[in-house]
Amino acid sequence: MLTSSKYKEEEPLNIKRLFLPKKVLSIDIGTYETKVVEGKKTNEGLDINKSFSFLTPEGAYEDGYILENELLHYVFKKEFNKNKLSSNTAYITIKSNSLIKKEIELPSVSHNEIKGILKYETKEYLPVEIKDFIIQYKIINKVKNRDIEKLNVLLVAVPKKIVESHFIFLKDLGLKPTVLDLQLNSSSKLFKYNSVVNGEYNIENNTFAIIDLSYLSTDVTIIKNGDILLNENIPDSVQLSEEGLNRGTRNINNLIEKISLIFQKYKTKHIKDQIEMIFLYGGFSNIEDIDLIFENSLNIPSVIVKSMDKIYLSEDLNKYVNCIGSIIRVEG
Numbered sequence: 001m002l003t004s005s006k007y008k009e010e011e012p013l014n015i016k017r018l019f020l021p022k023k024v025l026s027i028d029i030g031t032y033e034t035k036v037v038e039g040k041k042t043n044e045g046l047d048i049n050k051s052f053s054f055l056t057p058e059g060a061y062e063d064g065y066i067l068e069n070e071l072l073h074y075v076f077k078k079e080f081n082k083n084k085l086s087s088n089t090a091y092i093t094i095k096s097n098s099l100i101k102k103e104i105e106l107p108s109v110s111h112n113e114i115k116g117i118l119k120y121e122t123k124e125y126l127p128v129e130i131k132d133f134i135i136q137y138k139i140i141n142k143v144k145n146r147d148i149e150k151l152n153v154l155l156v157a158v159p160k161k162i163v164e165s166h167f168i169f170l171k172d173l174g175l176k177p178t179v180l181d182l183q184l185n186s187s188s189k190l191f192k193y194n195s196v197v198n199g200e201y202n203i204e205n206n207t208f209a210i211i212d213l214s215y216l217s218t219d220v221t222i223i224k225n226g227d228i229l230l231n232e233n234i235p236d237s238v239q240l241s242e243e244g245l246n247r248g249t250r251n252i253n254n255l256i257e258k259i260s261l262i263f264q265k266y267k268t269k270h271i272k273d274q275i276e277m278i279f280l281y282g283g284f285s286n287i288e289d290i291d292l293i294f295e296n297s298l299n300i301p302s303v304i305v306k307s308m309d310k311i312y313l314s315e316d317l318n319k320y321v322n323c324i325g326s327i328i329r330v331e332g
Contacts, residue, residue, distance in 0.1 A: 023049070023087040025175065026323045028183070029072075029094070031062045032215040033283060036079075037313075037323045038087055045310030046193075046327060051320055054079045063216060064096025066165045076173055090175035092166055093326040095183040097217065097235045100128055100157040108142060108149040118155070126157050133157040138185060141227040154231070156182065181326040184219065184231055187212065187281075190325030192226030194308035197279060201303065207270075208277040209300075211259070212321070213284040218255060220262050224273055232262045252290075256297045263298070278302040281321045 028035040034056045039048035057075050060068035104125050106117060114137065122135050140152040163180055170177040187210055195204050205225060212219040218234040234255065263275060278300050280291055285304050294302040306316045311324060 022089065024089045024091055024178070024327055025085060025087045026091040026093065026326045027170075028320075028323045028326075029061055029092070030056055030215055030283070032056060033319075034061075034076075034079075035320055035323050036083070036085075037320050037327070038085055039324070039327060041327075042312075045312060046324060048311065048313040048320075048324060050083060050085065051313060051315060051323075052079070052083050053319060064094050064098060064162050066169055069165075069169065073169070073172060080173070088175050090170045090173075090177050091179040091181060091326045092170065092177070093181040093183050093186045093322045094162065094166065095214070095217070095219070095322075096158075096162060097233070098159050098162065099182070100126055100133075101231075102126055102155045103140065104153050104155055105143075105145070106151045106153050108151050114139075114151075114153065122155070125155055128157050132160055134160055134163050138228070141229065154228070158182075179326065179329070183212065183322045184221065184228075186322045186325030186328075187219075188221060188223060188226070188228050188325070189328040190308070190311075190321055191223055191279075193325075193328050194310050196309040198303060198306050199309075201277060201279075203277070206276050207273045208279060209263070209275050210279045210281070210305075211285075211294075213280060213282040213290075215283055218259070220259055222266055222270075222275060229270060229273065230262070230266045232265075234258050234262075252293060253297070256294065260298060275300055279305050281305040281318050283319060285318060 023038055023040045026037050026039075032055070033053055035053045036051070037048050038050040039046055041047070054075070057068065057071050060066070060072040060075075066072060102125055106114060109117075118135065118137060122130060126135070135155065135157050137156070138154045140154050143150050143152055166180060167177045191203060191210060196202055207222065207224040207229070209220060209222050216235070220232045220234070221228055222230040266275070278294055278298065280294065280302060281304065284290070291302045291304050294300075305318050305321060307313075308317060311317055313320065313324070317324070
């Protein structure tokens with residue numbers, strides 16, 4: 001999870017999960033569409049009592065940046081009042097091409113020791129002006145290098161401008177901003193928390209890819225046992241519509257070729273862990289037969305995410321993957 005001092009701080013990933021006992025509001029603002037869920041943990045899983053989406057005003061929000069604050073505030077207030085939300089504890093999950101990511105290898109040490117290392121060595125890993133960014137990390141997995149256990153760690157630098165603007169925006173809506181999460185983190189937590197997708201695909205102990213087909217970019221993440229083995233973002237890669245795809249004006253093959261290259265990169269490092277399944281979600285995964293297009297092109301079984309065994313939601317899960325994943329908290 002990414003956070004400023006004004007957000008609740010926690011370690012990004014751990015085996016144990018901690019859920020707040022009360023309802024929380026989780027928001028995913030997209031350039032094209034905004035998704036909102038309200039829910040809480042029960043003994044059976046996550047109970048989502050409310051879910052809705054609405055079009056983000058054109059030009060008001062793009063790539064993680066709030067461009068028209070007053071317009072966005074007006075539309076949010078209207079939609080929130082219409083849907084009669086009961087929680088004011090707000091989580092928000094974001095994606096932006098302005099984020100700077102780098103995978104590094106560190107000794108196998110505790111979270112506190114990782115923080116100590118990064119406090120003094122971040123400049124060596126990330127080419128950014130530290131004062132302008134919030135730096136956070138996520139442990140991807142553990143590896144052995146010459147019989148010495150190491151940690152693969154994903155460093156992420158988020159512009160402070162993005163963090164602070166979202167904090168102020170939520171406060172102005174009368175909400176209590178508590179967590180700012182990254183969609184990469186949100187989606188991976190959701191798949192780790194669950195065991196079965198669409199009532200038939202067991203994902204425990206399997207290696208699979210999750211692909212977020214959103215408006216401005218495509219996120220490709222490969223997961224095994226809840227660990228992220230690889231994550232890549234393809235910017236400006238989607239922006240398609242069903243009409244555009246059917247007419248051939250959008251070269252879907254170009255996107256799949258880029259994803260194929262990412263898979264090839266993965267295979268060079270993980271020869272024994274072949275990708276067994278592809279799960280598609282996001283706004284443009286609902287294009288007719290897109291699962292078949294992926295399956296036939298990449299020769300890997302592909303399905304659109306509709307449900308998960310521990311998520312109780314009255315509609316398809318598909319568009320709310322990042323929102324719901326953000327509700328899942330991890331214990332430091």
